[in-house]
Amino acid sequence: MSLENNSSPEASLAEKEVGLNVGKDESAYQINHVETFQTSYEQAIEGNLYKDGELILQPAPTRDPLDPMNMPLWNKVLGLGCLAFFGALIASAEIILGAALPVFSLEYAGIDPKILKTITDQGGFPDGTNPLMYLQDFNGPPIFDIYLLASIPLLVIGVSNLFLVPLAIAVGRRPVILVAGCISMGGAIWAGFSQSLPSHIGARCLQAIGAASIESLIPFIIQDIIRVHQRNTWISAVFACQGVIIIAIGFSAPYIILDLSWRWLYYITAICASFFLVGIFWFLPETRWGRTRAEINGVPRNDEGVVYQPRTFLYNIMPFHGKTEWNKGLWAFVDVLRTFFYPQILFVTILNAGFIAAGFGAGLVTAPALITKPWSWPFYHIGLCLIAVLIGAIAVGIISGGVADILANFLARRNGRRQPENQLINLILPCILGIIGTILFGLSGGDQSEYPWIMFLISLGFLAFGFLGCNSISTVYVLECYPHLAGPALVNVASFRWIIAFFLTFYVPDWILDLGYLKTFMIYFSIITALSLCIPVVYVYGPYWRKKLPAHSIGVGRSGDTDGDVNF
Numbered sequence: 001m002s003l004e005n006n007s008s009p010e011a012s013l014a015e016k017e018v019g020l021n022v023g024k025d026e027s028a029y030q031i032n033h034v035e036t037f038q039t040s041y042e043q044a045i046e047g048n049l050y051k052d053g054e055l056i057l058q059p060a061p062t063r064d065p066l067d068p069m070n071m072p073l074w075n076k077v078l079g080l081g082c083l084a085f086f087g088a089l090i091a092s093a094e095i096i097l098g099a100a101l102p103v104f105s106l107e108y109a110g111i112d113p114k115i116l117k118t119i120t121d122q123g124g125f126p127d128g129t130n131p132l133m134y135l136q137d138f139n140g141p142p143i144f145d146i147y148l149l150a151s152i153p154l155l156v157i158g159v160s161n162l163f164l165v166p167l168a169i170a171v172g173r174r175p176v177i178l179v180a181g182c183i184s185m186g187g188a189i190w191a192g193f194s195q196s197l198p199s200h201i202g203a204r205c206l207q208a209i210g211a212a213s214i215e216s217l218i219p220f221i222i223q224d225i226i227r228v229h230q231r232n233t234w235i236s237a238v239f240a241c242q243g244v245i246i247i248a249i250g251f252s253a254p255y256i257i258l259d260l261s262w263r264w265l266y267y268i269t270a271i272c273a274s275f276f277l278v279g280i281f282w283f284l285p286e287t288r289w290g291r292t293r294a295e296i297n298g299v300p301r302n303d304e305g306v307v308y309q310p311r312t313f314l315y316n317i318m319p320f321h322g323k324t325e326w327n328k329g330l331w332a333f334v335d336v337l338r339t340f341f342y343p344q345i346l347f348v349t350i351l352n353a354g355f356i357a358a359g360f361g362a363g364l365v366t367a368p369a370l371i372t373k374p375w376s377w378p379f380y381h382i383g384l385c386l387i388a389v390l391i392g393a394i395a396v397g398i399i400s401g402g403v404a405d406i407l408a409n410f411l412a413r414r415n416g417r418r419q420p421e422n423q424l425i426n427l428i429l430p431c432i433l434g435i436i437g438t439i440l441f442g443l444s445g446g447d448q449s450e451y452p453w454i455m456f457l458i459s460l461g462f463l464a465f466g467f468l469g470c471n472s473i474s475t476v477y478v479l480e481c482y483p484h485l486a487g488p489a490l491v492n493v494a495s496f497r498w499i500i501a502f503f504l505t506f507y508v509p510d511w512i513l514d515l516g517y518l519k520t521f522m523i524y525f526s527i528i529t530a531l532s533l534c535i536p537v538v539y540v541y542g543p544y545w546r547k548k549l550p551a552h553s554i555g556v557g558r559s560g561d562t563d564g565d566v567n568f
Contacts, residue, residue: 058228059291060300065311068225068287075283076225082279083177083221084238087214088245089273090184090207100253101146101367102135102379103262108197109140116371116379117258124376127449131368132512141197143509148201150364151506153208154356158498160212162336165220165491170329173221174286175319177213181277184210185270192266216494219475223486224287229412231479232405232426236397236472243393243468251383258379285316296483335488336495343545344481345492347538348474351531352497355434357504358524359467362441362460364505365512369445375453388457392464400426400469404476420480421542424535426473431532434466435525442521466528481546 059069071079103113119125125134136143160180168176187206194200218238226234249269256264295301315321339345366385370377377385404426411422440459444451478489504527511520 055229056298058298059296060294060298062295062301063303063306064308066309066315068285068289069227071225071285071311075285079280079284080218080222080234080238081241082276082283083214083218084241085245086181086273086276086280087211087218088242089249089269089276090181090188090214091211091242092246092249092269100257100262100265101364102371103257104146104149104197105135105138105140105143107140107262108146109138111138111140113262114258120371120377120379123373125368125372127373130513130516131372132365132509134372135368136513143513144507145197147364147509149197149204150360151502151508152201153204153211154360154498154505155502156205156208157212157215158495158500158502160209161216161491161495161498162333164213165216165487165494166329166332166336168217168220168288169332169487170326171324172286172288172320172322173217173224174284174321177217177280177284178277178319180210180213181273181280184208184213185273185277188266188270188273192263192270212494212498215498216490219479219494220486220490221284221287223479223483224289228480228483229409230405231476232400232408232423232473235475236400236404236468239468239472240393240397243396243464244390247386247390247393250386250389254380254382282317285311286318286321288322293484332487332491335485336491339482339485339488340492340496342482342549344538344542345478345489347531347534348478349493349496350500351431351528352470352474352493353500353504354524354527354531355430355463355467355470356497356501358434358438358521358528359463360501361505361508361520361524362437362463364508365445365517366456366460369448369456369517370453372448375448375456377453385457385460388461389464392461393468395465396430396468396472400430400472404473419543420477420546421539423473423477423480424539424542427470427477427535428532430466430469430473431528431535433462434470435529435532437462437466438521438525438528442518442525445521446517481542 061069064070102116106113106115125131132143140146164176164180184207187203187209191200191203191207194203219235222231222234222238249265253265256262256268292301340349367379367382369375370382370385371379404423407426408422411419411425437459440455441463444453444456444459475490475493478493479486482489504524508520511523
């Protein structure tokens with residue numbers, strides 16, 4: 001916190017003579033020319049990222065050591081790393097449930113799941129049969145009920161996000177993550193000790209609360225500590241790292257299930273997640289920080305002569321910083337409802353929901369297909385199918401991260417401004433590969449005698465690239481479209497895409513039983529294709545929509561005043 005009030009009349013007068021810095025990097029930052037504040041503000045509000053071919057840092061640098069943007073690089077990497085790994089461990093049970101589906105079908109039919117090793121050693125499920133139909137013949141609960149272990153938590157993630165992000169705006173990111181993290185670990189432990197299917201479902205729903213907090217707040221925190229021209233790289237790197245951790249657990253899941261018990265999946269993830277939750281406590285300080293719209297757009301505040309407090313270890317580990325702003329949290333929730341039908345946000349939300357539904361739907365029916373003749377994979381080897389997903393995750397980190405930033409910054413330099421719609425160009429490849437992935441998955445999964453398993457694995461890699469690439473790129477797009485509505489915008493995307501995905505995956509087991517793999521995944525093909533064809537429309541009309549729709553929170557200041565602090 002500053003020891004002086006930056007909003008004093010003297011500071012306000014000085015702000016009118018602040019020039020717009022155009023430094024190539026933060027170390028070279030200095031005010032090298034003077035323009036009026038009004039001119040600088042108007043230029044920044046237009047979205048200019050470059051001036052005279054040189055980069056404008058957005059948000060503008062400050063000298064305050066407590067500014068999250070001024071955190072040391074090692075602190076950012078370590079804090080986000082702990083957050084990403086914690087989120088991956090909490091979410092891993094959701095992702096790897098596909099491998100465990102046959103296990104739970106047997107478990108709740110009163111049959112020792114270790115019989116799967118014998119079944120697969122003898123050649124697997126009969127050739128030409130629908131694998132889910134074969135699982136249903138064990139006289140356990142209906143396959144639909146088993147799938148509730150995966151589908152209901154999707155709904156919980158979506159609904160939880162509606163409240164967690166406004167809460168993070170009101171009280172801070174740090175306390176929300178720590179409390180939700182403890183709740184999720186409690187859910188994992190409960191799931192490990194559960195003795196019935198309803199109890200297991202309830203435990204997974206509790207665990208999903210923690211997954212929700214990480215899902216929604218990672219992009220939020222990255223916006224707090226990383227500048228605009230680097231966000232693709234950081235967001236994609238975090239999601240790619242999460243993918244790698246989830247895949248590593250997926251590799252070992254069949255061995256854990258057959259050699260120990262499926263319950264140890266929960267025990268192990270809870271133990272490892274607790275380690276990274278402690279890391280979050282020590283290495284991820286609070287990142288909530290108030291900035292004016294001008295500062296967000298690159299206009300520096302004149303803080304000459306201001307004396308700042310140093311950042312200390314005690315400051316970093318304190319659970320709360322600043323006052324609790326329930327009013328802003330409430331208005332953020334209202335803004336969520338107000339902005340849901342903003343065309344860009346609605347487009348991104350539904351597109352993400354389509355990819356989530358296709359990806360989760362595929363993950364839940366992968367194992368039964370692989371252990372069906374003539375593919376006949378041993379159950380121990382089921383985790384190896386995630387090699388394709390691993391390659392897709394690494395490709396996302398490279399192409400949708402660094403390459404996407406290079407392209408967006410190149411176009412910004414050439415055009416003199418960073419147009420948010422440039423991110424839609426980066427979205428084309430994930431959409432194309434995702435569309436191809438749905439077709440290949442439906443074809444190969446529905447007829448193992450006609451198509452090789454390598455085609456099945458390629459489809460999984462394409463779906464993973466589409467899912468993760470769309471997730472990271474569309475998040476950056478929304479942040480650039482409405483940086484002053486970051487909280488509500490991210491709530492919309494993070495909440496409603498999971499709620500919509502819940503309805504798109506709720507009947508997957510019944511669809512597979514009644515329609516088969518191909519017709520089921522043609523549904524996802526149609527959804528993703530239709531939405532992908534809207535990309536040119538959003539690219540052309542996006543700038544017009546932003547001008548016509550209010551880009552500020554109705555809860556900031558009075559009557560939509562946008563010059564006050566914005567700490568969404």
